[in-house]
Amino acid sequence: MFGDAGHGIILTLFGAFMVIWEQKLMKKKTTNEIWNIFFGGRYIILLMGLFSIYTGLIYNDFFSKSISVFGSAWKNNYNLSTIMENRDLILDPATSDYDQIPYPFGLDPVWQVAENKIIFLNSYKMKLSIIFGVVHMIFGVTLSVINHVHFRKPVNILLEFLPQLIFLVLLFGYMVTLMFMKWIMYAPQNPLLTSPRCAPSVLILFINMMLFKHSIPFPGCEEYMYESQVIKFDYSLLFQGNEIYKTVFVAFFQGEQLKSRVKKVCSGFHASFYPCPSAHQERTDMVQGVKTRLEDLNMVLNQTRDHRQRVLVSVAKELHAWSVMVRKMKAIYHTLNSFNMDVTKKCLIGECWVPVKHLTFVRLTLAEGSKAVGSSIPSFLNVIETNEMPPTFNQTNRFTQGFQNLIDSYGIATYRELNPGLYTIVTFPFLFGIMFGDAGHGIILTLFGAFMVIWEQKLMKKKTTNEIWNIFFGGRYIILLMGLFSIYTGLIYNDFFSKSISVFGSAWKNNYNLSTIMENRDLILDPATSDYDQIPYPFGLDPVWQVAENKIIFLNSYKMKLSIIFGVVHMIFGVTLSVINHVHFRKPVNILLEFLPQLIFLVLLFGYMVTLMFMKWIMYAPQNPLLTSPRCAPSVLILFINMMLFKHSIPFPGCEEYMYESQHQVQTVLVLISLACIPVMLLGKPIYLIFFASKNKHKHQQVSNNGDLQGGIELHSNDEVLPSSPEGPLTCTKKHQVQTVLVLISLACIPVMLLGKPIYLIFFHQVQTVLVLISLACIPVMLLGKPIYLIFFASKNKHKHQQVSNNGDLQGGIELHSNDEVLPSSPEGPEEEHEEPAEILIHQSIHTIEYVLSTISHTASYLRLWALSLAHAQLSEVLWNMVLKLGLQSESHAGAIMLYISFALWAMFTLAILVMMEGLSAFLHTLRLHWVEFMSKFYTGTGYLFQPFSFKHVLEAEEHAAEE
Amino acid sequence: MGASAIPVILMTALWGCVGIVLPLFVPKGVNRGILQLVLMLTAATCWLFWLCCYMAQMNPLIGPKLSNKTLLLIAKEWGNKIPDL
Helix, strand or coil: CCCCHHHHHHHHHHHHHHHHCHHHHHHCCCCCHHHHHHHHCHHHHHHHHHHHHHHHHHHCCECCECCCCCCCCECCCCCHHHHHHCCCCCCCCCCCCECCCCCCCCCCCHHHHCCCHHHHHHHHHHHHHHHHHHHHHHHHHHHHHHHHHHCCCHHHHHHHHHHHHHHHHHHHHHHHHHHHHHHHHCCCCCCHHHCHHHCCCHHHHHHHHHHCCCCCCCCCCCCCCCCCHHHCCHHHHCCCCCCCCCCCCCCCCCHHHHHHHHHHHHHHCCCCCCCCCCCHHHHHHHHHHHHHHHHHHHHHHHHHHHHHHHHHHHHHHHHHHHHHHHHHHHHHHHHHHCCEECCCCCCEECCCCCCHHHHHHHHHHHHHHHHHHCCCCCCCCCCCCCCCCCCECCCCCHHHHHHHHHHHCCCCCCCCCCCCHHHHHHHHHHHHHHHCCCHHHHHHHHHHHHHHHHCHHHHHHCCCCCHHHHHHHHCHHHHHHHHHHHHHHHHHHCCECCECCCCCCCCECCCCCHHHHHHCCEEECCCCCCCECCCCCCCCCCCHHHHCCCHHHHHHHHHHHHHHHHHHHHHHHHHHHHHHHHHHCCCHHHHHHHHHHHHHHHHHHHHHHHHHHHHHHHHCCCCCCHHHCHHHCCCHHHHHHHHHHCCCCCCCCCCCCCCCCCHHHHHHHHHHHHHHHHHHHHHHHHHHHHHHHHHHHHHHHHHHCCCCCCHHHHHHHHHHCCCCCCCHHHHHHHHHHHHHHHHHHHHHHHHHHHHHHHHHHHHHHCHHHHHHHHHHHHHHHHHHHHHHHHHHHHHHHHHHHHHHHCCCCCCHHHHHHHHHCCCCCCCCCCHHHHCCHHHHHHHHHHHHHHHHHHHHHHHHHCHHHHHHHHHHHHHHHHHHHHHHHHHHHCCCCHHHHHHHHHHHHHHHHHHHHHHHHHHHHHHHHHHHHHHHHHHHHCCCCCCCECCCCCHHHHHHHHHHHHHC | CCCCHHHHHHHHHHHHHHHHHHHHCCCCCCCHHHHHHHHHHHHHHHHHHHHHHHHHHHCCCCCCEEEHHHHHHHHHHCCCCCCCC
């Protein structure tokens, strides 16, 4: 596969380098994993290189160029004029163009420069790979003999190896033979039958052979390479039930000697012998006897057939019920098999999950069951406490099922985690609607959804295996809602099959006189004059924009802002939802140290950007004085970027850079607060966990030892690392602590790097800002300081207490052990407690970095709302203009017919491309927005599904399996 | 501020009705919570969507650029008479 001598040489050199300096390199131990992998495989690399060189030489490929060592076997016999006249010339192998003796080693260099190189190489390399593949496989099968011999399984040789080998050799080995035959038999200078023209494709030959088909050869050619090829494999047709045709023949011979010889010949052909008496009478008797026997046999056969028919007919009536019953029984016994035997061996105990809501129902059913069976011992149900995580069971109905499926395909909710499926019911079709905003297309979608919903019952009964239909049907309520929301968004966009509807009358008026209109191709209505009513169109976009030439400029600005606004709102919603999870799982710390900084970060940066957008819409009007006129309206995006980078841009003369006074200071404050949130997100939780964990341990120790164990010394070793105990465990803790401190320091550097330059810059700019800054710097202190202090103080206090209560014997080593070994006996504590500090920190830093970076990318990701809605509107407009307009605009009578055709085309493309394709892409983008941008804010989805025992599921699964 | 009070009040009232009043009258049952949530979210999103559209046009920074053909058509179809015609 790597056949290129040049690349092979590089590989060889690299391998050789590692092999030659093996000793030296081995001594240098590195932790670089990639290098270790390479070094471990140095001999493999060397050999791979060497073989690549050889294959490269055979392929005659040296950095994709050929080397002509022996001189090409092909010669050009065209004269100059022919060469000049034709762009491409083909050398004919039948003439003297070809030496008739191939290039001795490797591919002829002429192929490297040939235009039809690929055709030749494909044929060559395909055959090559098949040949080596078959040889490799045959080799593999043959090797199995050695195993069989060694394990003394001669049966396997006969019944496994031989059939395998025969199968492989007769089919694929034969194909390889055909390939070689093709190479040898067909030559350009041969007569027609074996000329290149008649050369059959080995692949087609092989396929025909497998399917017992024939293909029609070129006139004058033969289909097969050699005669009587067709009888091959006919024997494999002897399937059961197929009739076997036999040829009856009578052999006449003279003498005993010949008889034995004939018999031998006959038995050689596997013929059966039947005696033939010499007397006529005996022969007729015999015929008679055979006839009566035949009749008897026929009678027996007929009776058997009748009987079988009757039995089968009666069985056919019951068969379905039986198979259902068998399946049910199988499922029941399969479940019963996983029950445990009681200690007394008198009853069976099964453990399973039951929704709390259904407990009484299950109890009732059990009582009923035992009554029906009539057994003296009733079945009973006990609720047991367990540490195992229960499965997730979201009760759904027909309406919510589709939405729940969308969530479940991302990940099953962790037990008792907030289920985003509920919110998806609205947000999903709504975001879809923003992208798919066209009332006309929305109506089509709604009708399709409504059709499926209204005839739900009927359609559900008809079970089809058509997967596409099943998918659509499963999401019928989603489609219905998506359609409804698309109609609404389409009305707001004022888009109805790319046309606008003017219900309230446009707010824009034309005040140009006729001569001006006639003289100018394009005219712009001025919003500052009476061209504009000063009161916007009340519902949706003004219809004038649909016909405006600069529609795109206005729509882009509007839809981009729209998507950012909805994106930010969506994300803030997602972050807020995480509170519910934190409250439910009793993690108040997470609210303070995770949710709050996240929310502040999001709201202060991106929420602020949204505010700026609204401010721009409200503040800047065409009739205002210059400062708030359209000319001075700043770009929100540039304002935002400048805010993040602490940069300035130069406004137009007479304008101001900012929208309101002291905006710069406010923005700086906002950015700094949100930056200050990063260290809180990063360090808050790990620090809390680390200290909380140690606190917990102390508590635990206090409980486990009655106060006379060595808390005091243990405390020492924990806090300042005892110098006098060089045991393993101690150094281990020391290492942990050093690691933790290092990670902490390096993490602390990040805010310094982030804030350092801005602080310096601001210092230079304004003294005021510095004051704000200082107060800002207090915020993380306020946030972190108290919890840390409390935790610290609390644990110290405890230590003091312990020191007082015990006199401090000596057993630091043991203490440390129990410290290190992650207490197994605290089932109620959260799992993170047991993680190593460094791990917590790394985990948290990944989480934080992901959150901070992804907030930006996620916000940008919501721009897909704008992009898709723009694309959708443009596509439908183009379709209208290119197709339907053709029919509408023609003035002759032929236009009537044209309109039919163009409408049919337009309707077809509208359905296929705009509704189906665009709908699908909008659906996928909406799905992504929910999975990635929305759910990543609060959803972990590490649960597993509750699978109740249900006959319906069992039967469906069986049917499904049977179909496949 | 080029806003007219009537459409703003009307639309806000409409969606407020859907989002606040209607949820109170949802029939009791298993799905009451779901229906309430659906109504409220629908109202919130749809109202915001309408509002964005309204505000974007409230103070237009640019005016529509119309070709003379379109202007003449508008004059004919929307009854927007050209002054000197």
